[in-house]
Amino acid sequence: MAAEGGKIDPMHQFLIEPVLGQRWIVGGYDVSFTNSALWMVITLVVLWLFMLGGMKRELVPGRWQAAVEGFTGFVQNMLTSNVGPEGKRFVPYVFSLFMFILFANILGLMPVGIVPGWHPFTVTSHLTVTGVLAIISFSIVLIVGFGRHGFHFFSLFVPHGTPALMVPLIFVVELMSFLVRPFSLGLRLFVAMTAGHILLKVLAAFVINGINLGPGYAVLITVPSFVLMLGITLLELLVAAIQAYVFALLTSVYLNDAVNLH
Amino acid sequence: MDANAAKLLGAGLAAIGMGIAALGVGNVFAAFLEGALRNPGAADGQQGRLFIGFAGAELLGLLAFVTMIILVFVA
Numbered sequence: 001m002a003a004e005g006g007k008i009d010p011m012h013q014f015l016i017e018p019v020l021g022q023r024w025i026v027g028g029y030d031v032s033f034t035n036s037a038l039w040m041v042i043t044l045v046v047l048w049l050f051m052l053g054g055m056k057r058e059l060v061p062g063r064w065q066a067a068v069e070g071f072t073g074f075v076q077n078m079l080t081s082n083v084g085p086e087g088k089r090f091v092p093y094v095f096s097l098f099m100f101i102l103f104a105n106i107l108g109l110m111p112v113g114i115v116p117g118w119h120p121f122t123v124t125s126h127l128t129v130t131g132v133l134a135i136i137s138f139s140i141v142l143i144v145g146f147g148r149h150g151f152h153f154f155s156l157f158v159p160h161g162t163p164a165l166m167v168p169l170i171f172v173v174e175l176m177s178f179l180v181r182p183f184s185l186g187l188r189l190f191v192a193m194t195a196g197h198i199l200l201k202v203l204a205a206f207v208i209n210g211i212n213l214g215p216g217y218a219v220l221i222t223v224p225s226f227v228l229m230l231g232i233t234l235l236e237l238l239v240a241a242i243q244a245y246v247f248a249l250l251t252s253v254y255l256n257d258a259v260n261l262h
Numbered sequence: 263m264d265a266n267a268a269k270l271l272g273a274g275l276a277a278i279g280m281g282i283a284a285l286g287v288g289n290v291f292a293a294f295l296e297g298a299l300r301n302p303g304a305a306d307g308q309q310g311r312l313f314i315g316f317a318g319a320e321l322l323g324l325l326a327f328v329t330m331i332i333l334v335f336v337a
Contacts, residue, residue, distance in 0.1 A: 011335060082310060184321055191324040194331075246317045249310055 008209075010201040014125055014194065036129070039121045043104045050103075071099065075248065082252040086259050090252070093140065097133065098248035105193060105240035109233070124243075125193040127186060134186035137251045145258035156261055185250055192243050196236045203229040269333050276330040283323025290315045 018024075018032035025031075054068025061069055075095045079087035101124060108122025123129050145153040157174035158167055203225050210221030294312045298305035 078310070081307075187328070188317065188321050188324060191328055192320070195324070195327050242313070242316075246313055249313055250317065253310075253314065 008202060008205040010198040010205070013119070013121070013197060013201060016126070035119070035121045036123055036126065039104070039107065039123050040129075043100060043107055043123060046107065047099055047103050071095070078249060079252050079255075082249070083256045083259055087252065087255070090140075090255055094248050094251055094255075097137070097251060098244055101133070101189065101247055102241060102244035105244060106237065108193070108197070109236055109240060122193050122197060124189055125197060127190045130190040131182075131186040133189075133247070134182040137185065137254065138182040141254045141258045144255065148259065149261065153258075153261070156257055181250075181254060185247065189243050189247055192239055196232075196239055199232060200229065200236065203232065269337060273330045273333040276326050276333065279326025279329070280323045283319060283326065286319035286322070287316060290319050 016034045016036050019035050019038050020033050023030055023032045051068060054065045056062075056065055058065060072091075072095060075098055076088065076091050079091055079094060083090065104123040108120055108125065110120055112118045112120040145156070149155075157171045157178065159170070159174070162170050206225040207222050207229065210217050210225065213221070290312065294305075294308070294315075298308075
């Protein structure tokens with residue numbers, strides 16, 4: 001936990017360890033079922049339950065179906081306004097991406113720790129996970145871009161009306177800004193989640209250490225820290241939603257570049 | 263100077279970047295509100311651009327945070 005012997009260790013929550021007690025080594029690779037994999041499975045199951053409960057296709061939607069339709073309509077609206085009518089083809093991908101990130105972020109904030117022996121784990125607080133999601137998005141942009149436009153896709157790096165003298169410079173700059181996209185996409189989600197969870201754990205350690213120091217310190221340290229922690233938790237719920245939205249939004253903006261060029 | 267002390271000083275200096283990125287994020291939303299209140303009809307259509315600007319400003323603050331974490335825990 002965060003506070004063992006009064007020492008604050010906010011990084012311990014990000015440790016990936018096997019949940020079944022032993023490591024499975026296959027061909028020199030560690031393929032254990034880790035807590036990260038467990039929470040990905042939990043995210044998937046919750047997502048399935050949420051979707052299956054709402055896909056009844058009733059003419060007059062109930063509350064649950066209205067919630068699911070709200071999400072699908074939101075993603076579809078985002079793609080049609082950013083990419084245009086062609087954007088509908090990418091709705092399944094962007095919807096899966098958005099819902100997985102949103103559910104993983106929010107499940108990582110759930111107070112599962114009150115069940116003894118359980119620790120919540122935020123899947124998206126690891127660069128390996130968010131990096132792979134970003135690479136999938138970037139690959140789709142490349143495949144769609146080169147598939148539709150062939151080598152004409154390189155005209156993306158030379159905006160209209162660039163003076164001939166400036167073309168070599170602009171090309172390099174635009175190419176760099178294009179190649180840095182997957183990094184910024186993956187890094188943003190990973191760091192936003194990591195930073196929020198570290199902050200929460202540091203405040204939690206303040207609360208516990210304040211209680212351990214006696215009643216005077218408890219009033220002075222624990223109460224303000226706890227109030228601040230409540231506020232930060234609400235802020236983290238907002239950040240969890242915003243980061244999922246930003247990831248999906250930037251993916252659809254990049255898809256727009258690939259489909260329509262400039 | 264002690265190498266460890268220099269590392270922690272660098273981490274503290276990197277934290278300044280996060281504060282400046284906070285100014286940037288505030289600036290993005292302030293400018294959006296200023297425009298949105300002048301022309302509320304056009305505001306809803308620009309929410310996507312608002313969040314792109316927000317994401318850009320936020321990323322630079324997060325990069326400062328990464329620098330800090332790397333200095334404290336990795337380097």
